Amino acid sequence: MTAEQLAEISEIVERRLGLRADDKRDILDGVLARRRDAGLYLARLAAGDAAELGALAAELVVGETYFYRHVEQLRAFAEVVAPERAAARGGRIAVLSAGCATGEEPYTLAMMLHGAVAADIAAVDVHPGALASAARGVYSSWALRAVPALVRERWFAPAGAAWSIAREIREAVAFHAGSILDEGPLLAPGRWDAIFCRNVTMYFTEPCARAVYQRFARALAPGGYLFLGHAETLRGRSEEFELCHSHGTFYYRRGESAAAAAPAPWYDQIRDASARVHALALPAGPPPAPPGEHNEISRLVAGERYGEALDRLARVPGDAPGALALRAIALAQQGPRDEARAACDAWLRADPRAAGAHYLLALGAESANDLVDARLHARRAAELDATFAMARLHLGLIARRLGELDAARAELQRALALLEHEPAERLALFGGGFRRAALLDLCRAELEAVAR
Ligand SMILES: C[S@@+](CC[C@H](N)C(=O)[O-])C[C@H]1O[C@@H](n2cnc3c(N)ncnc32)[C@H](O)[C@@H]1O
Numbered sequence: 001m002t003a004e005q006l007a008e009i010s011e012i013v014e015r016r017l018g019l020r021a022d023d024k025r026d027i028l029d030g031v032l033a034r035r036r037d038a039g040l041y042l043a044r045l046a047a048g049d050a051a052e053l054g055a056l057a058a059e060l061v062v063g064e065t066y067f068y069r070h071v072e073q074l075r076a077f078a079e080v081v082a083p084e085r086a087a088a089r090g091g092r093i094a095v096l097s098a099g100c101a102t103g104e105e106p107y108t109l110a111m112m113l114h115g116a117v118a119a120d121i122a123a124v125d126v127h128p129g130a131l132a133s134a135a136r137g138v139y140s141s142w143a144l145r146a147v148p149a150l151v152r153e154r155w156f157a158p159a160g161a162a163w164s165i166a167r168e169i170r171e172a173v174a175f176h177a178g179s180i181l182d183e184g185p186l187l188a189p190g191r192w193d194a195i196f197c198r199n200v201t202m203y204f205t206e207p208c209a210r211a212v213y214q215r216f217a218r219a220l221a222p223g224g225y226l227f228l229g230h231a232e233t234l235r236g237r238s239e240e241f242e243l244c245h246s247h248g249t250f251y252y253r254r255g256e257s258a259a260a261a262a263p264a265p266w267y268d269q270i271r272d273a274s275a276r277v278h279a280l281a282l283p284a285g286p287p288p289a290p291p292g293e294h295n296e297i298s299r300l301v302a303g304e305r306y307g308e309a310l311d312r313l314a315r316v317p318g319d320a321p322g323a324l325a326l327r328a329i330a331l332a333q334q335g336p337r338d339e340a341r342a343a344c345d346a347w348l349r350a351d352p353r354a355a356g357a358h359y360l361l362a363l364g365a366e367s368a369n370d371l372v373d374a375r376l377h378a379r380r381a382a383e384l385d386a387t388f389a390m391a392r393l394h395l396g397l398i399a400r401r402l403g404e405l406d407a408a409r410a411e412l413q414r415a416l417a418l419l420e421h422e423p424a425e426r427l428a429l430f431g432g433g434f435r436r437a438a439l440l441d442l443c444r445a446e447l448e449a450v451a452r
Contacts, residue, residue, distance in 0.1 A: 076244075093117060122186070126178060193225070324346055362394055
C-alpha cells in the first residue's frame with residue numbers, strides 16, 4: 001500500500017469514527033495489506049459502507065468495560081439525576097449509553113432503575129461483535145466483579161462458568177449499531193435526559209471530541225445530564241454544560257435553555273461597574289484595551305478557553321491591571337507554573353492587595369504539593385478579602401490534607417456560609433469550571449469527610 005492510501009484510511013478513521021489514527025499506523029498498515037484491492041476497499045469505506053466501517057472499528061477500538069463501573073457516578077445518576085428528570089418529564093425518562101461496548105453499562109442502568117424510575121434505555125456502539133455479545137447477554141465472572149451480591153442473585157443466572165443476564169433486563173435495552181459521529185435520529189435534538197459516554201472520547205481527536213460534546217448538548221433535553229469517564233473532561237471544551245458534584249464524583253448538566261447556556265452578561269458589568277471590578281479582586285482603573293476586547297478576553301477566561309485568552313492578551317498592553325489579572329488567571333489554569341507565578345507577582349506589584357493573585361499562588365502551590373506555601377497564600381487571600389469563599393474552601397482542603405481536622409472543619413464551615421454569597425462574577429473567573437452548586441456540594445462532602 002502507498003503513503004497516500006495510509007493517509008486516506010487515517011483520515012476516514014478520524015472523520016467517521018473520531019479515533020486518533022496517528023498511533024494506529026501499524027494496525028492500519030496491516031488492514032490495508034490484507035486487502036487484495038486496497039483502492040476498492042478505501043472507496044467502499046469513503047462511501048460510508050457500514051459493514052466495512054464496523055469491521056475496521058473492531059480492529060481499532062478498546063472495549064474494556066464491566067458492570068457497575070464507577071459506581072459513584074451510577075449512584076449519582078440513580079439517586080439525583082433520574083428522579084429529577086422523571087419529575088421534569090412527567091415520570092418517564094430516556095437514557096443513552098453511547099459507546100456501550102458489550103452492554104454492561106446500559107444493563108447496569110436498567111438494573112439500577114428497575115422498579116424505581118420508568119426509563120427508555122438505548123445503547124449504541126460502532127463495534128458489531130460487541131453488540132452481538134450484548135444481545136447474547138452472557139458474561140464472565142470478571143465482568144461481574146463489581147456487582148453487589150444481591151444484584152447478582154436477582155439478575156444473573158449461572159450458565160456454565162459464565163453468567164446469563166435476566167431476560168427482563170436484556171429486553172429493557174434497545175441496542176443500535178453506528179458511530180456517534182453519524183447523523184441520524186439517535187441524537188435528535190432534546191431526545192435524552194441523560195447520556196453516558198464514558199471512556200469513549202478519550203481515544204478521539206480533539207476536534208471530534210468537541211464535535212461529539214456539541215452534539216450531546218443538542219441531543220439532551222434542557223437540564224439533561226452527561227456522564228463522562230474519569231479521564232475525560234469538558235473543561236475548556238464546551239460552554240453549554242455546568243459541572244455537577246455529588247456522591248464524590250463529577251458529571252455535567254446542560255443549561256436549561258439556550259439563554260442559560262450562554263455566558264452570563266457579567267462581563268459587561270466588569271467594564272461598567274468599578275465596584276464590581278473591586279469585588280472581583282481586579283484592581284479598579286481604566287481597562288487595558290478597548291472595552292470590547294477586554295470583555296471578550298474575560299468571556300474566554302470564564303469559558304475556560306485559556307489558550308485563546310492568552311493569545312489575545314499577548315496583543316494588548318500587558319502592564320494594565322485588568323490584563324495582569326486575566327493573564328494570571330489564565331496561566332494559573334493552564335500555563336507552566338513558573339509563568340503563572342510570574343504573572344501573579346506582576347499583578348501583586350501593580351496591586352499589593354490583590355486577593356485573587358494570592359489565591360492563584362495558593363492553587364499553584366497546592367497542585368505542586370507545597371502545602372505550606374499554599375496555606376500562606378490562601379490565608380493572605382482570605383485576610384485581604386474576608387468574603388472570599390474559595391480561599392476559605394482551599395484553606396479547608398489544605399488543612400484536611402495536613403491532617404488538621406479541627407482547622408479543616410472550621411474553614412469549610414466558613415466557606416460553606418460564604419459560598420452562598422460569593423459573587424457570580426468571581427466564581428466564573430476563579431472557580432476553575434465549578435459552578436456554585438458544585439462547590440457547595442464539594443464543601444459539604446469535605447465537611448462530611450472530616451466530621452467527628
Ligand atoms: C472502553 S469502551 C467503554 C464502554 C463503556 N462506556 C464503559 O465505560 O465501560 C469504548 C467503546 O466505545 C466504542 N466506540 C468508539 N468509538 C465509537 C464511535 N465513534 N461511535 C460509537 N461507539 C464508539 C468502542 O467500540 C468501545 O466499545
